[in-house]
Amino acid sequence: MNEHDTPFAELPVEEQLFRMRHSAAHVLAEAVLEMFPEAKYAIGPPVDNGFYYDFDLPRPLNPDDLVALEARMRVSVERNLPIRGEQIPKAQAREVFKDQPYKLELIEGITDDTVGYFRHGEFQDLCRGGHTETTGQLGAFALDRVAGAYWRGDEKNAMLQRVYGLLFPTAEALDAYRVTREEAEKRDHRRLGRELDLFHLDPISPGSPFFHPKGTVLYNELTEYMRSLYTEYGYSEVITPQVFSAELFKTSGHYQNFKDDMYMLEIDEQEFGLKPMNCPGHCALFRSGHYSYRDLPLRFAEFTRLHRNERSGVLHGMTRVRSFSQDDSHIYCTPDQVEHEIRSVFAMAKRIYEELGLGLPVIRLATRPEKYAGEIPDWDVAEQQLGDSVRSVGYEYTLAPGEGAFYGPKVEFHFRDAIGRSWQLGTLQIDVAMPTRFGLQYTGADGEDHTPHMLHRAILGSLERFIGVYVEHTAGHFPLWLAPVQAVVVPIADRHVEYAQQVRSMLREKGLRVEVDDSNERMGAKIRRAQLQRVPYMLVVGDREQEAEAAAVRDGTGADLGAIPVFQIIDRMVDERDSRAIYAGAPHEQA
Numbered sequence: 001m002n003e004h005d006t007p008f009a010e011l012p013v014e015e016q017l018f019r020m021r022h023s024a025a026h027v028l029a030e031a032v033l034e035m036f037p038e039a040k041y042a043i044g045p046p047v048d049n050g051f052y053y054d055f056d057l058p059r060p061l062n063p064d065d066l067v068a069l070e071a072r073m074r075v076s077v078e079r080n081l082p083i084r085g086e087q088i089p090k091a092q093a094r095e096v097f098k099d100q101p102y103k104l105e106l107i108e109g110i111t112d113d114t115v116g117y118f119r120h121g122e123f124q125d126l127c128r129g130g131h132t133e134t135t136g137q138l139g140a141f142a143l144d145r146v147a148g149a150y151w152r153g154d155e156k157n158a159m160l161q162r163v164y165g166l167l168f169p170t171a172e173a174l175d176a177y178r179v180t181r182e183e184a185e186k187r188d189h190r191r192l193g194r195e196l197d198l199f200h201l202d203p204i205s206p207g208s209p210f211f212h213p214k215g216t217v218l219y220n221e222l223t224e225y226m227r228s229l230y231t232e233y234g235y236s237e238v239i240t241p242q243v244f245s246a247e248l249f250k251t252s253g254h255y256q257n258f259k260d261d262m263y264m265l266e267i268d269e270q271e272f273g274l275k276p277m278n279c280p281g282h283c284a285l286f287r288s289g290h291y292s293y294r295d296l297p298l299r300f301a302e303f304t305r306l307h308r309n310e311r312s313g314v315l316h317g318m319t320r321v322r323s324f325s326q327d328d329s330h331i332y333c334t335p336d337q338v339e340h341e342i343r344s345v346f347a348m349a350k351r352i353y354e355e356l357g358l359g360l361p362v363i364r365l366a367t368r369p370e371k372y373a374g375e376i377p378d379w380d381v382a383e384q385q386l387g388d389s390v391r392s393v394g395y396e397y398t399l400a401p402g403e404g405a406f407y408g409p410k411v412e413f414h415f416r417d418a419i420g421r422s423w424q425l426g427t428l429q430i431d432v433a434m435p436t437r438f439g440l441q442y443t444g445a446d447g448e449d450h451t452p453h454m455l456h457r458a459i460l461g462s463l464e465r466f467i468g469v470y471v472e473h474t475a476g477h478f479p480l481w482l483a484p485v486q487a488v489v490v491p492i493a494d495r496h497v498e499y500a501q502q503v504r505s506m507l508r509e510k511g512l513r514v515e516v517d518d519s520n521e522r523m524g525a526k527i528r529r530a531q532l533q534r535v536p537y538m539l540v541v542g543d544r545e546q547e548a549e550a551a552a553v554r555d556g557t558g559a560d561l562g563a564i565p566v567f568q569i570i571d572r573m574v575d576e577r578d579s580r581a582i583y584a585g586a587p588h589e590q591a
Contacts, residue, residue, distance in 0.1 A: 003085060008133045013169075016132075020139045021046030021167045023083060023132045024073070028143070028165060029053050030123035031072035035065070042102040042151060042160055044125075049177060050141070050166040054149055056102070057161055066143040069163070073141070080136030081121045085129050087114040096124060102151065140174040141167040153313065183419050189471040190317040196476050196533060198484070199318065199467075207315045207322030209464055214484035217513065221482050222463060223303055226327045226352075233348055235301040235329055240281035242305065246271040251437055252280035253373045257406040261308050274307040279407075279431070279456060282330040283438040286452075292443040296452065297333035297341055302326075303463075318468030325463045331455040332440070338430070338453050342389040345428050349413055349459045353425075356470070357479065357582040361413040361425070363395045366403035373407050373433035382430040383409045405456075407433040413459070417473040425466065429456040476534040477556060481577045486513045488530040489551070492523055492542035499546040503539060503566055510574050531558055539569065 008016065025044030028051070032039055036057055044053030088096075090107055093115045097103035103126050107115055118127040120135055132138065144164045151157035168174040193199045198215035201207070211219055230237060246264070249255040254262070254276070263274040275281060282300045291298065303325050310322050331341050353361060365387055368379045386409055390397045397411070404410050410429040414422050431454040434440075441449040460466040470478075480486055487507060491500040500516045507514040517526045523540065530538045539551035545563060553561040553569060564572075 003129050003131065008137060017139075017167075017169060018046050019130055019132045020137065020169070021051040022130050023135065024138050024141050024165060024167050025051040025053050026083070026118065026120065026123065026125055026127070026131070027073045027076045027135055027138065028069065028163060029055075029125065030076060030121070031069045032057075032163070033123065034072055035069060040100055040102055041125075043106075046130075049168075050144065050164065052162050052164045054102075054151070054160040054162050056158060061146045061161055061163065066146070066163070070141075070143045073143075076121070076135045077138055078136070079121070080134045082134050083118065083120045083131045085116060085118040085127065085131070088117045089114055093117060093126065097126060139167055139169045140171040141165055142174065150313070153311075155311075155313070180419050184421070184472070187419070187472040187475045188317075189319070189468040192471050192476045193318070193468075196471075196484075198471070201317065205323075206312060207310055207320070209318055209321060209323075215467075217484040218467060218478070218482055219463060222460065222466070223325075223327070225481075226301075226303075226460070229348065229352070230301055233299075233344060234297075235299040237301045237303070238282070238285060239304055240275075240278065240285060240302060242275060243267075243272050244275055244281065244284075246273055248280050248284060249273055252283065252434055253407060253437060254280060257371055257373070261310070263307050263309050276306055276308045278302045278304070278306070278326070278328045279330055279434060283434050283440060283454075286332055286440055287438055290443075291332075291452075293334055293445055293450075296442060297331055297337050299329055299331045301329040303328070318464045318471075321462070321464050324465070326458050327460045327463065329457045331457060332435075332442075332452040333455070334442075334444075334450070335453055338385065338455070339389060339392075341455055342386070342428065343393055345455070345457050345459075346389070346393045346395075349426055349428075352459050353413075353415065355580050355582075358415045358425075358473070361395075361415050362422070363390050363397040364400045364412040364414060365390065365397045366400040366405075366410045366412060368409065369402050369404050369406060371406055372404075373437070375432070378432040379409065382432050386411050386428070386430060405429055407431050408456070410456075417469065418475070423469050425461050425469070426459040427456070427461070430454075431456060478534065478536075479580060479582050480536050480573065481580050483534070483536050484513065485515055485533065485535050486573065486577070487515075487537040487539055488526075488533075488535050489514060489516045489539045489541060490523060490526045490530070491516070491518060492540065494518075496541050496543070496546060500541050503541060503551060506566055507570060507573070510570055512570075512573055512577070527554060527558065531556065537569075537573065 025046065029041050029044055032055055033041065038058060040056035042054035044051065090113060093107050094104060106126055115126060116128045118125050118131065142165065144166050147162045148159050149162040151160055166174060166177065168177060196214065197212050198218060199209045199211050201209055246255055258276065262276050265272050285300060305323060305325055307323050310320060314320055333341050353359065367383050387397065390411060408429045408431045410427045412424050413426040414424050416422050435451050435454045440452055442452050444450045489500040489503050491497045497518045504514045504516050519526065527538050534556060536556045538554040541551050545551050548563065550563045550565045551569060552563050555561060
């Protein structure tokens with residue numbers, strides 16, 4: 001197995017980095033086996049930002065162990081040992097790894113007669129390959145942390161210790177990543193969710209967020225914003241049941257392709273399921289009516305709860321949950337309406353992302369997966385149609401081969417947040433299976449029955465996930481129209497509380513969300529608290545402001561805007577709210 005036909009220095013940068021990280025995982029395993037000769041080692045792949053390796057060890061690792069292991073790794077780097085690989089018979093591999101149960105299990109799962117075998121120095125590993133030429137070509141690395149990981153991701157298997165490492169081509173790149181990660185930790189939506197009193201998660205209902213009053217304001221403002229656009233773009237909001245017979249999901253194909261991720265239950269000795277998505281219910285809704293071509297396009301939208309049985313190991317705050325809602329829609333149209341509907345979805349998505357301060361999306365086109373429903377020619381047509389539509393509206397796209405939904409190809413909308421991380425938000429899919437599986441029909445201009453085309457569309461995606469991402473993107477500094485509390489009135493002394501309450505009432509009459517901080521703390525402490533809560537405006541009132549029917553205004557950054565008459569404050573805030581100005585009161589924090 002000679003993978004060094006092309007000199008390492010001449011490989012593409014991405015391939016070099018992959019090999020650096022992969023080789024670093026081997027060097028880490030070498031160091032662990034030197035420190036713990038009785039250790040059992042499992043797998044060690046390269047990952048985004050570095051590498052990891054899983055170990056079965058006689059005791060838990062501590063921070064001092066990571067320092068010692070990293071030092072051992074650097075010795076291996078300094079030795080600049082050649083990394084060599086070959087294919088060996090499975091019988092030989094069993095002998096080499098006879099004392100390594102995890103390697104033996106991997107060998108038994110390989111269908112070929114030979115397996116990949118790599119070594120450097122005295123270290124040997126079972127591996128497919130993809131390495132540097134020597135251990136001296138690893139770049140800049142640092143061991144990062146230890147976490148628990150079930151063998152093969154199955155909670156029924158042994159819990160191993162996973163050692164994570166960071167690796168970048170240069171020390172400067174490694175330092176830059178650490179700075180970015182530190183900023184990401186400050187923005188972590190789970191921490192900010194509690195600090196800003198928006199939401200929290202609790203083990204009593206894993207993967208199901210509790211929205212606090214302030215978080216519910218944010219949630220409702222987003223849904224009402226989408227509803228306001230539904231009227232403009234011709235969507236009809238519907239409500240479908242939470243629980244369906246398993247027969248519905250068998251018809252849609254979800255039972256065959258998605259059942260492991262569903263909550264199934266028995267009712268009256270029949271199998272039912274909590275809906276994990278709205279499309280089967282929308283197909284049943286369409287099937288219940290009688291439509292002609294004049295009724296199309298028909299655009300059903302829905303916000304009701306969805307439930308997916310995500311494994312506990314993949315749950316992560318608001319960005320991976322079990323109970324959620326989507327700004328979900330399914331569009332039924334004639335063949336000659338498909339292009340217009342796709343363009344309309346792009347126009348709507350562009351508008352929404354701009355008004356939320358997210359900028360232009362990056363597009364990926366996910367194509368037919370290994371498990372799919374429908375016919376290949378229909379897939380080919382749909383993939384071509386999506387790709388042509390993306391270009392027709394002025395975007396380019398990258399391919400994501402095999403990552404489409406089982407019922408059709410999809411366009412994914414990705415964006416980079418304030419610290420450079422990429423997130424997927426919305427999707428647009430052409431369904432090549434469900435209209436036929438449900439027997440959906442409309443009467444055409446020729447008086448004959450025809451099968452409608454079906455598009456799946458979400459722009460924010462999961463509202464829970466979007467809120468988690470948006471909290472981190474903005475660091476909690478929401479635009480005024482989304483801010484749970486839009487202003488806090490701060491009386492300087494007790495005698496100013498009554499006037500502060502009058503100011504609050506005047507602003508509330510215009511639909512603004514305003515509070516009065518009449519605590520006994522000093523004014524500076526009140527202003528600081530409002531800043532920490534990311535309140536866009538602080539209105540300080542004392543004797544002079546009361547006499548002038550004004551307030552001394554500070555924005556979310558603490559900048560003093562001076563004394564402004566209350567009626568002008570109202571005009572300013574109402575205009576800012578209604579125009580959905582982005583980060584006006586508290587400018588967006590850029591990393």
